[in-house]
Amino acid sequence: MGHIRLGTLPRSKKWRNVVELLDTNAPLDEVAAAAAKASELDLKRASNDPVFQLVASLLVQLPLWARAPGFEEVLSTLNMSVESLSSVSAFLSDIDKSINQSIFELGRSSDIGELSRLALLETLSGELRSCLPSLFDPTPKEIRQALASFSSGSNFAHLARAFFAKLSYKSLDYYLSRELANHTGPSKRFSSDAARVDFERALAQHTNEASRIVEEFAGGWYGKTVWKEQKLDQAAINKFTGYAFKKMRSELARRREIA
Numbered sequence: 001m002g003h004i005r006l007g008t009l010p011r012s013k014k015w016r017n018v019v020e021l022l023d024t025n026a027p028l029d030e031v032a033a034a035a036a037k038a039s040e041l042d043l044k045r046a047s048n049d050p051v052f053q054l055v056a057s058l059l060v061q062l063p064l065w066a067r068a069p070g071f072e073e074v075l076s077t078l079n080m081s082v083e084s085l086s087s088v089s090a091f092l093s094d095i096d097k098s099i100n101q102s103i104f105e106l107g108r109s110s111d112i113g114e115l116s117r118l119a120l121l122e123t124l125s126g127e128l129r130s131c132l133p134s135l136f137d138p139t140p141k142e143i144r145q146a147l148a149s150f151s152s153g154s155n156f157a158h159l160a161r162a163f164f165a166k167l168s169y170k171s172l173d174y175y176l177s178r179e180l181a182n183h184t185g186p187s188k189r190f191s192s193d194a195a196r197v198d199f200e201r202a203l204a205q206h207t208n209e210a211s212r213i214v215e216e217f218a219g220g221w222y223g224k225t226v227w228k229e230q231k232l233d234q235a236a237i238n239k240f241t242g243y244a245f246k247k248m249r250s251e252l253a254r255r256r257e258i259a
Contacts, residue, residue, distance in 0.1 A: 014038035015175070022183050028199065029255055032206050035172045036252040047242040051113025053234060054102055055120045056241045058095070059163055062124075063150035064226065071144065085140035088128050092121050115174060119167040127159055153227075157219030160244070165211035168248050169204045176203075210251040214244050 015038045021031050046052045065074045072082055079101055084094040099117050103109050131146035132138040138146070150159045180196050183189040190196040221240055226232050 018176070019179060022179065022189055025189055028202050028206060031176075032172065032203055033252045033255065035176055036168075036249050039171055039175075040249055044242075044245070046112045046116070046245060047238045049110050049112050050106055050108075051099075051103055051110055052116045052241075053238060054099060055113070055116040056237050057234060058099075059120055059123075059160070060156075060222075060232070060237050060240075063147055063156065063159070064232075066144050067148035067151045082140065085143045087137065088125065088132070088143060091128075091143060092125055095124070096121055111174065112171070115170045116167055119163055119170055122166055123159065123163040127162055151226075153219035153223040156222045157215045160218040160222075161211045161215035164214045164244050164248060165204075165208040168211065168252075169207040172203065172207065173200065206255070207248075207252070210248060210255060213247045213251040217247070218244070 014034070018031065018034045018038055021034055047056075065071055075081055075084060078095075078098045080094045080098055084091050096117070099120075103113070127150070128143065128146050131149060132142055150156050177200070180190065180199065184193060184196045185191070190199060218240075225236050225240070
């Protein structure tokens with residue numbers, strides 16, 4: 001686990017349109033929106049993917065588990081231990097092992113499941129480290145407190161935005177990266193690898209800006225579902241992620257129209 005086999009760009013009409021936009025040096029906004037539209041069916045299916053559901057459940061519930069008593073027992077059910085909190089790297093490594101063990105038990109993986117696994121690990125890495133002291137190694141208590149801090153509505157909204165920004169970028173880049181290589185070289189859209197990398201960075205920034213739409217509603221959903229109604233289950237999480245994907249697609253399309 002841990003590596004995605006990069007495929008070629010699908011041959012659907014929508015993906016051919018993406019290639020045509022690259023050929024004609026269309027603006028980044030148009031390429032991003034067209035790629036999002038071409039990926040729409042895969043993203044719609046994401047909420048029904050068992051690996052994605054596992055990852056989404058960890059995203060939502062890890063902060064709550066860290067905040068509540070009995071966190072050690074929860075870690076045990078995830079095939080982890082208190083030693084997992086010895087460092088951020090150890091925690092992420094054990095989360096990764098836990099997800100991969102679940103994938104092994106399921107007997108299957110998927111593109112969206114693998115992309116979401118990577119997005120979760122990168123999100124937790126960045127967000128946890130931003131909450132922790134940088135001059136000294138954090139203690140297990142500090143790591144747990146940092147994780148628990150995302151159980152508030154506003155902090156969860158920030159965490160959710162970071163996750164969906166990374167996942168949306170990864171889903172667009174999954175196929176695009178191979179195609180971008182075909183458009184790199186003299187007299188092509190990208191004259192050098194550096195120019196292509198600049199485009200990829202701009203695409204990541206573009207999806208990050210679009211992900212603001214997720215942050216706008218995630219905090220309210222979290223507060224209502226977790227603290228007011230106390231009805232947090234997989235069905236509620238699936239509904240939330242499905243709506244997040246829908247809003248991201250709509251926002252990418254809107255940004256193209258106003259560009």
